[in-house]
Structure formats: C-alpha cells, structure tokens
Amino acid sequence: MADTYPSSSLATQLALDIRRYIAQAGLLPGARLPERSLADHFRVSRSPIRAALGQLETQGLIARQPEGGFTVREIPLSDPVQPQRLESDEEAAYLQIARDRLDKQLPEKITENELMRRYGLTKSQLSSILRRMANEGWIERLPGHGWTFLPALTSAAAYTQSYRFRVLMEPAAILEPTYQLDRAELLRCRDEQRALVEGAVFTVLPDQIFDANTRLHECITNSSGNMFIADALRRLNRVRRLIEYRKAVDREQAHRRCVEHLKLIELLLADEREAAADFIRMHLRDAAREKASIAS
Template identity: 60%
Template structure:
C-alpha cells in the first residue's frame, strides 16, 4: 500500500476507534477525526472512503461513515513496504540529526533538496507535524523542534524515564485504562507473532511509545505524562538513526506483554519493578549497539 497521507490515516483511524472503544454503528464524523488527528478534512475523507472499500468501516444509512463489525478485527500494524515517500521522510530525519538542515527552512528549499512536489512534501510535513518535530512558522516557513543528537543526551533520557515511569505506576491516583491497555496488548501481540520483522522502525517506535504513554496516563499525574510525551518527541529522530535490531525489538515486545499482564492483574508493585528492569535492560542494549 503506498505510504500516502490517507493510507497512513487508515491506521490512525483504526487506532482511534480501538483506543476509544467505539462500538459498531458509532458515526465517524470527518471534522471530529480531522481535529483528533490534526489534519485537514480532505485526507480524512479519502481515508474513510478507502476504509469503506476495504470493509474496515461501513457507510451510515444517513450519510457518512460508521464503525463496522470488522473495525476491530484488522491488526493496527499492517505489513508495510518502504515507499519513495517513506525513504524521503527518513532522509529528512537523518539530515536533521546530522546537522545538514537548519532550524528554519522553507518548503521551496525542501522541495529542491529532496526532489518532491509540493503535494508530496505536504504529506510528509503533515506526518512530521503529527510526530511533533517540526512546526509551521507564522506567515512563512517551518521550524524544526529540538531533538536528541548525542549519545549522552540519549542516555540521560533513559535515566529520566527510570525515574518517572516506575514511579508513575505507584502513584496514589494510578487507575487502569483497561480498553487502552488491551489495545496496546493486541498491538504488541501482533508484533511478537511475526510483524516485528516486517513493519517499519516508525511503526515499532509508535507502538512502543503508545504503550508507555498509556501507562503514564494511568498514573493520573499530568506532569509524568507530559514529561514522557515531550521526551518521546525529541528522542524519535535518535531512534530512527539507529539500526533496528529485530531480535531486540522482539524481546522488548514480549516484555511489554508481561508488563501489561501484571498491570491487568493489579500487581502494581511487581509491574513497577518490572518496568524498572525493562528500562534498564533496554538502556544497556541501546548503549552497547551505539558503542558497536
């Protein structure tokens, strides 16, 4: 499937349906989805039409679309081959990390540098905006947002996560969001059953950060969740720079399943300790891979 914006939004809309536990028959308004996904209505409309053709959703008798019986059946992490636009997206990320792109840049400069049309660039920029590492300047141009660019900063990020993520599980206001955790569990299960070997690095990163941020949200502590979200935004590019070790990724996904099950069984003290061990192990592996 081409990696156009509507094709990307199919996955996002399925995720929206499942995270919010929308039942079959629930209407899917274009405007509401566009606001939730931070895009215009036109690509949302195209994505909904594509989903209807694939019978992932159904047409509402009064017009528009609604959640269908199959909306909860398809894995959120479909097999994906790298498209030309995916390659350009990753090249922009790599050039930004390498210091080859300035903080401020215009669309014309990006079009000339990467040989893309304005329409193609628009799709790529919408994706980067959604991921939180670029923003439009008032009037003209774009501004890249800070990113981790050094191994030391990357290690500090993991040490910070060790401080806040296990503690978040032990917060007095910690309350399980069971539907969201179950959706995360399904994503991790799909990955462990073979998809981790075929999906893109971005999909692995998104599935894993979605789980960790869901758990942080359960803490009830806004500062923990906001801090983790900001950290994930600025470490995203550093993750893309690293070669994906599929065996390590599989091991992490299996650990995620154990962590989710501990939480669902209300074994919060064990879950907090498991989270600590999980992050420590991941940090060691990342440092070893960087050194190698």
C-alpha cells in the same frame, strides 16, 4: 482543541490517516479504535475522528460494536491497505530529512520550496511528509511562511540520560495514588504488541516499532492521573524519535522487548501495580544497556 480545516475535508483526510495508522501498527481484526486515543494521536478534536470512523465503517474496514466504539475488521486481500508498509520514495525522503536534521545539514528554519528542491519532492509528497513530521512533534509551521524544526536528542550522552530519567519516572507513574488504568487503550496496545511478537517485528519499518512501543508506554503514564508525568514522557518521546531512527534495529532484541511488554500489560490488567512497577524498571534498565551497545 481547534481544527484548522473544514470538517468534511479533515474527516476525509483523517480516514486515510487512520487507514494508514491501522496498517502501520499491524492491528489485527478485533483491535479497538478508541476515539479519544485517535484524537490525541492526530491532535484533533473527537468530532472529525468520529466522522472519519463513520467513513471507514461505510468502506467496511472497521465495525461498530453494540456496546459502543469501533474495532478493526478483516481486511480483504484486494484492500489497498496492507499490514506491512514498504519503504517508498516518500518514506526514503522522510528518513533522509531526519538524518540530515541530526547531522545539522538543515537550518532550523526552512521553506517548502527549499525542501522540495533539496529532496526532489512534489508538493503533494512534501505536504504528506510535513504533516507526518508535525504530528510526530519535531517540526511546526511558522506564522505566515516556512517551518521550524523543534529540539531533538542528538548525542549519545543525552540519549542515555533520557533512559535514566524514564527509569525514575515510569515506575513512579504506575504507583501514583491517582492511577486509573485506561483499559480500552491498554487492550489496543496489547493487540499491537501481540502482532509484533507474532512476526511483524521482523518485517515492519523501525518507526512502526517505535510508534507501537511509544503508544504503550504513554498509555501507562497517561493512566497515572499526574499531568506532569504524562506530559514529561510525551515531550521526551518527541525529542528522542530522531535519534531512534539513526540507531540500527536489532530485531531479536526488539522481539524480546515486545514479549516483555505483553508481560507488563498482563500485570497491569491484573492490577498488580507494585509488580508492574518493578518489572518496568527492570525492562527500561535492560533496554538502555542494550541500546547503548548499538553504535549511534
């Protein structure tokens, strides 16, 4: 995986992105920060991630562990990174672009100048938004000039089908003979889910809930050892992200699902895979019924 920026500037940018990531996910002190997972999340190699983590260690935001790796430290009250992210002008513009894309108000191909004029953004703001959209997988840069939007789920019928597909796929992933649990990543996901259950689910933005839940489900399928199952869920999550933004968020339902996530994680940690497969099947079917009842 090739990096497209000089390592020093990329590491500095990644350090800022990881700080934001820690805040958005509501990670608690002691939460693990695996290099491989961060590299996959930000779509870079592990070398600049390692450099970025070194910068954050120097800043006192994270701590190096004797056995290797890093964990989140207690964040001082004066630290600019807060555990919750309020909706800024940049965030509002990002969500408006998502809504306009779903409503087919934006062409498939568009330039940065067009986006800046349409949404009243500075070049710096737009660069941040485009980087986020590209990381999330629903836009990519065209060779030479401009950007193109990638396919996304836009209909209720397709959304329902996506859940039916997951009901078939995710329990099967757990039962694969090549299944090997990524324990470090699952423990990090458990930290995120605990933070949501303990109250963050009622205060964070909807995309933060989506990202935390997506990381957990992808951790489970990635552990299957089956590249086709893992890739299928990653692709599906990219195209369903925008329609998730459109749906109203029932915080009580979201809280209940996070409680179920913690139960699922404990089953996996105990290596009770058949019980975990049955549980995730029920979890996904119930979630599909609940979300289908919420107007798009």
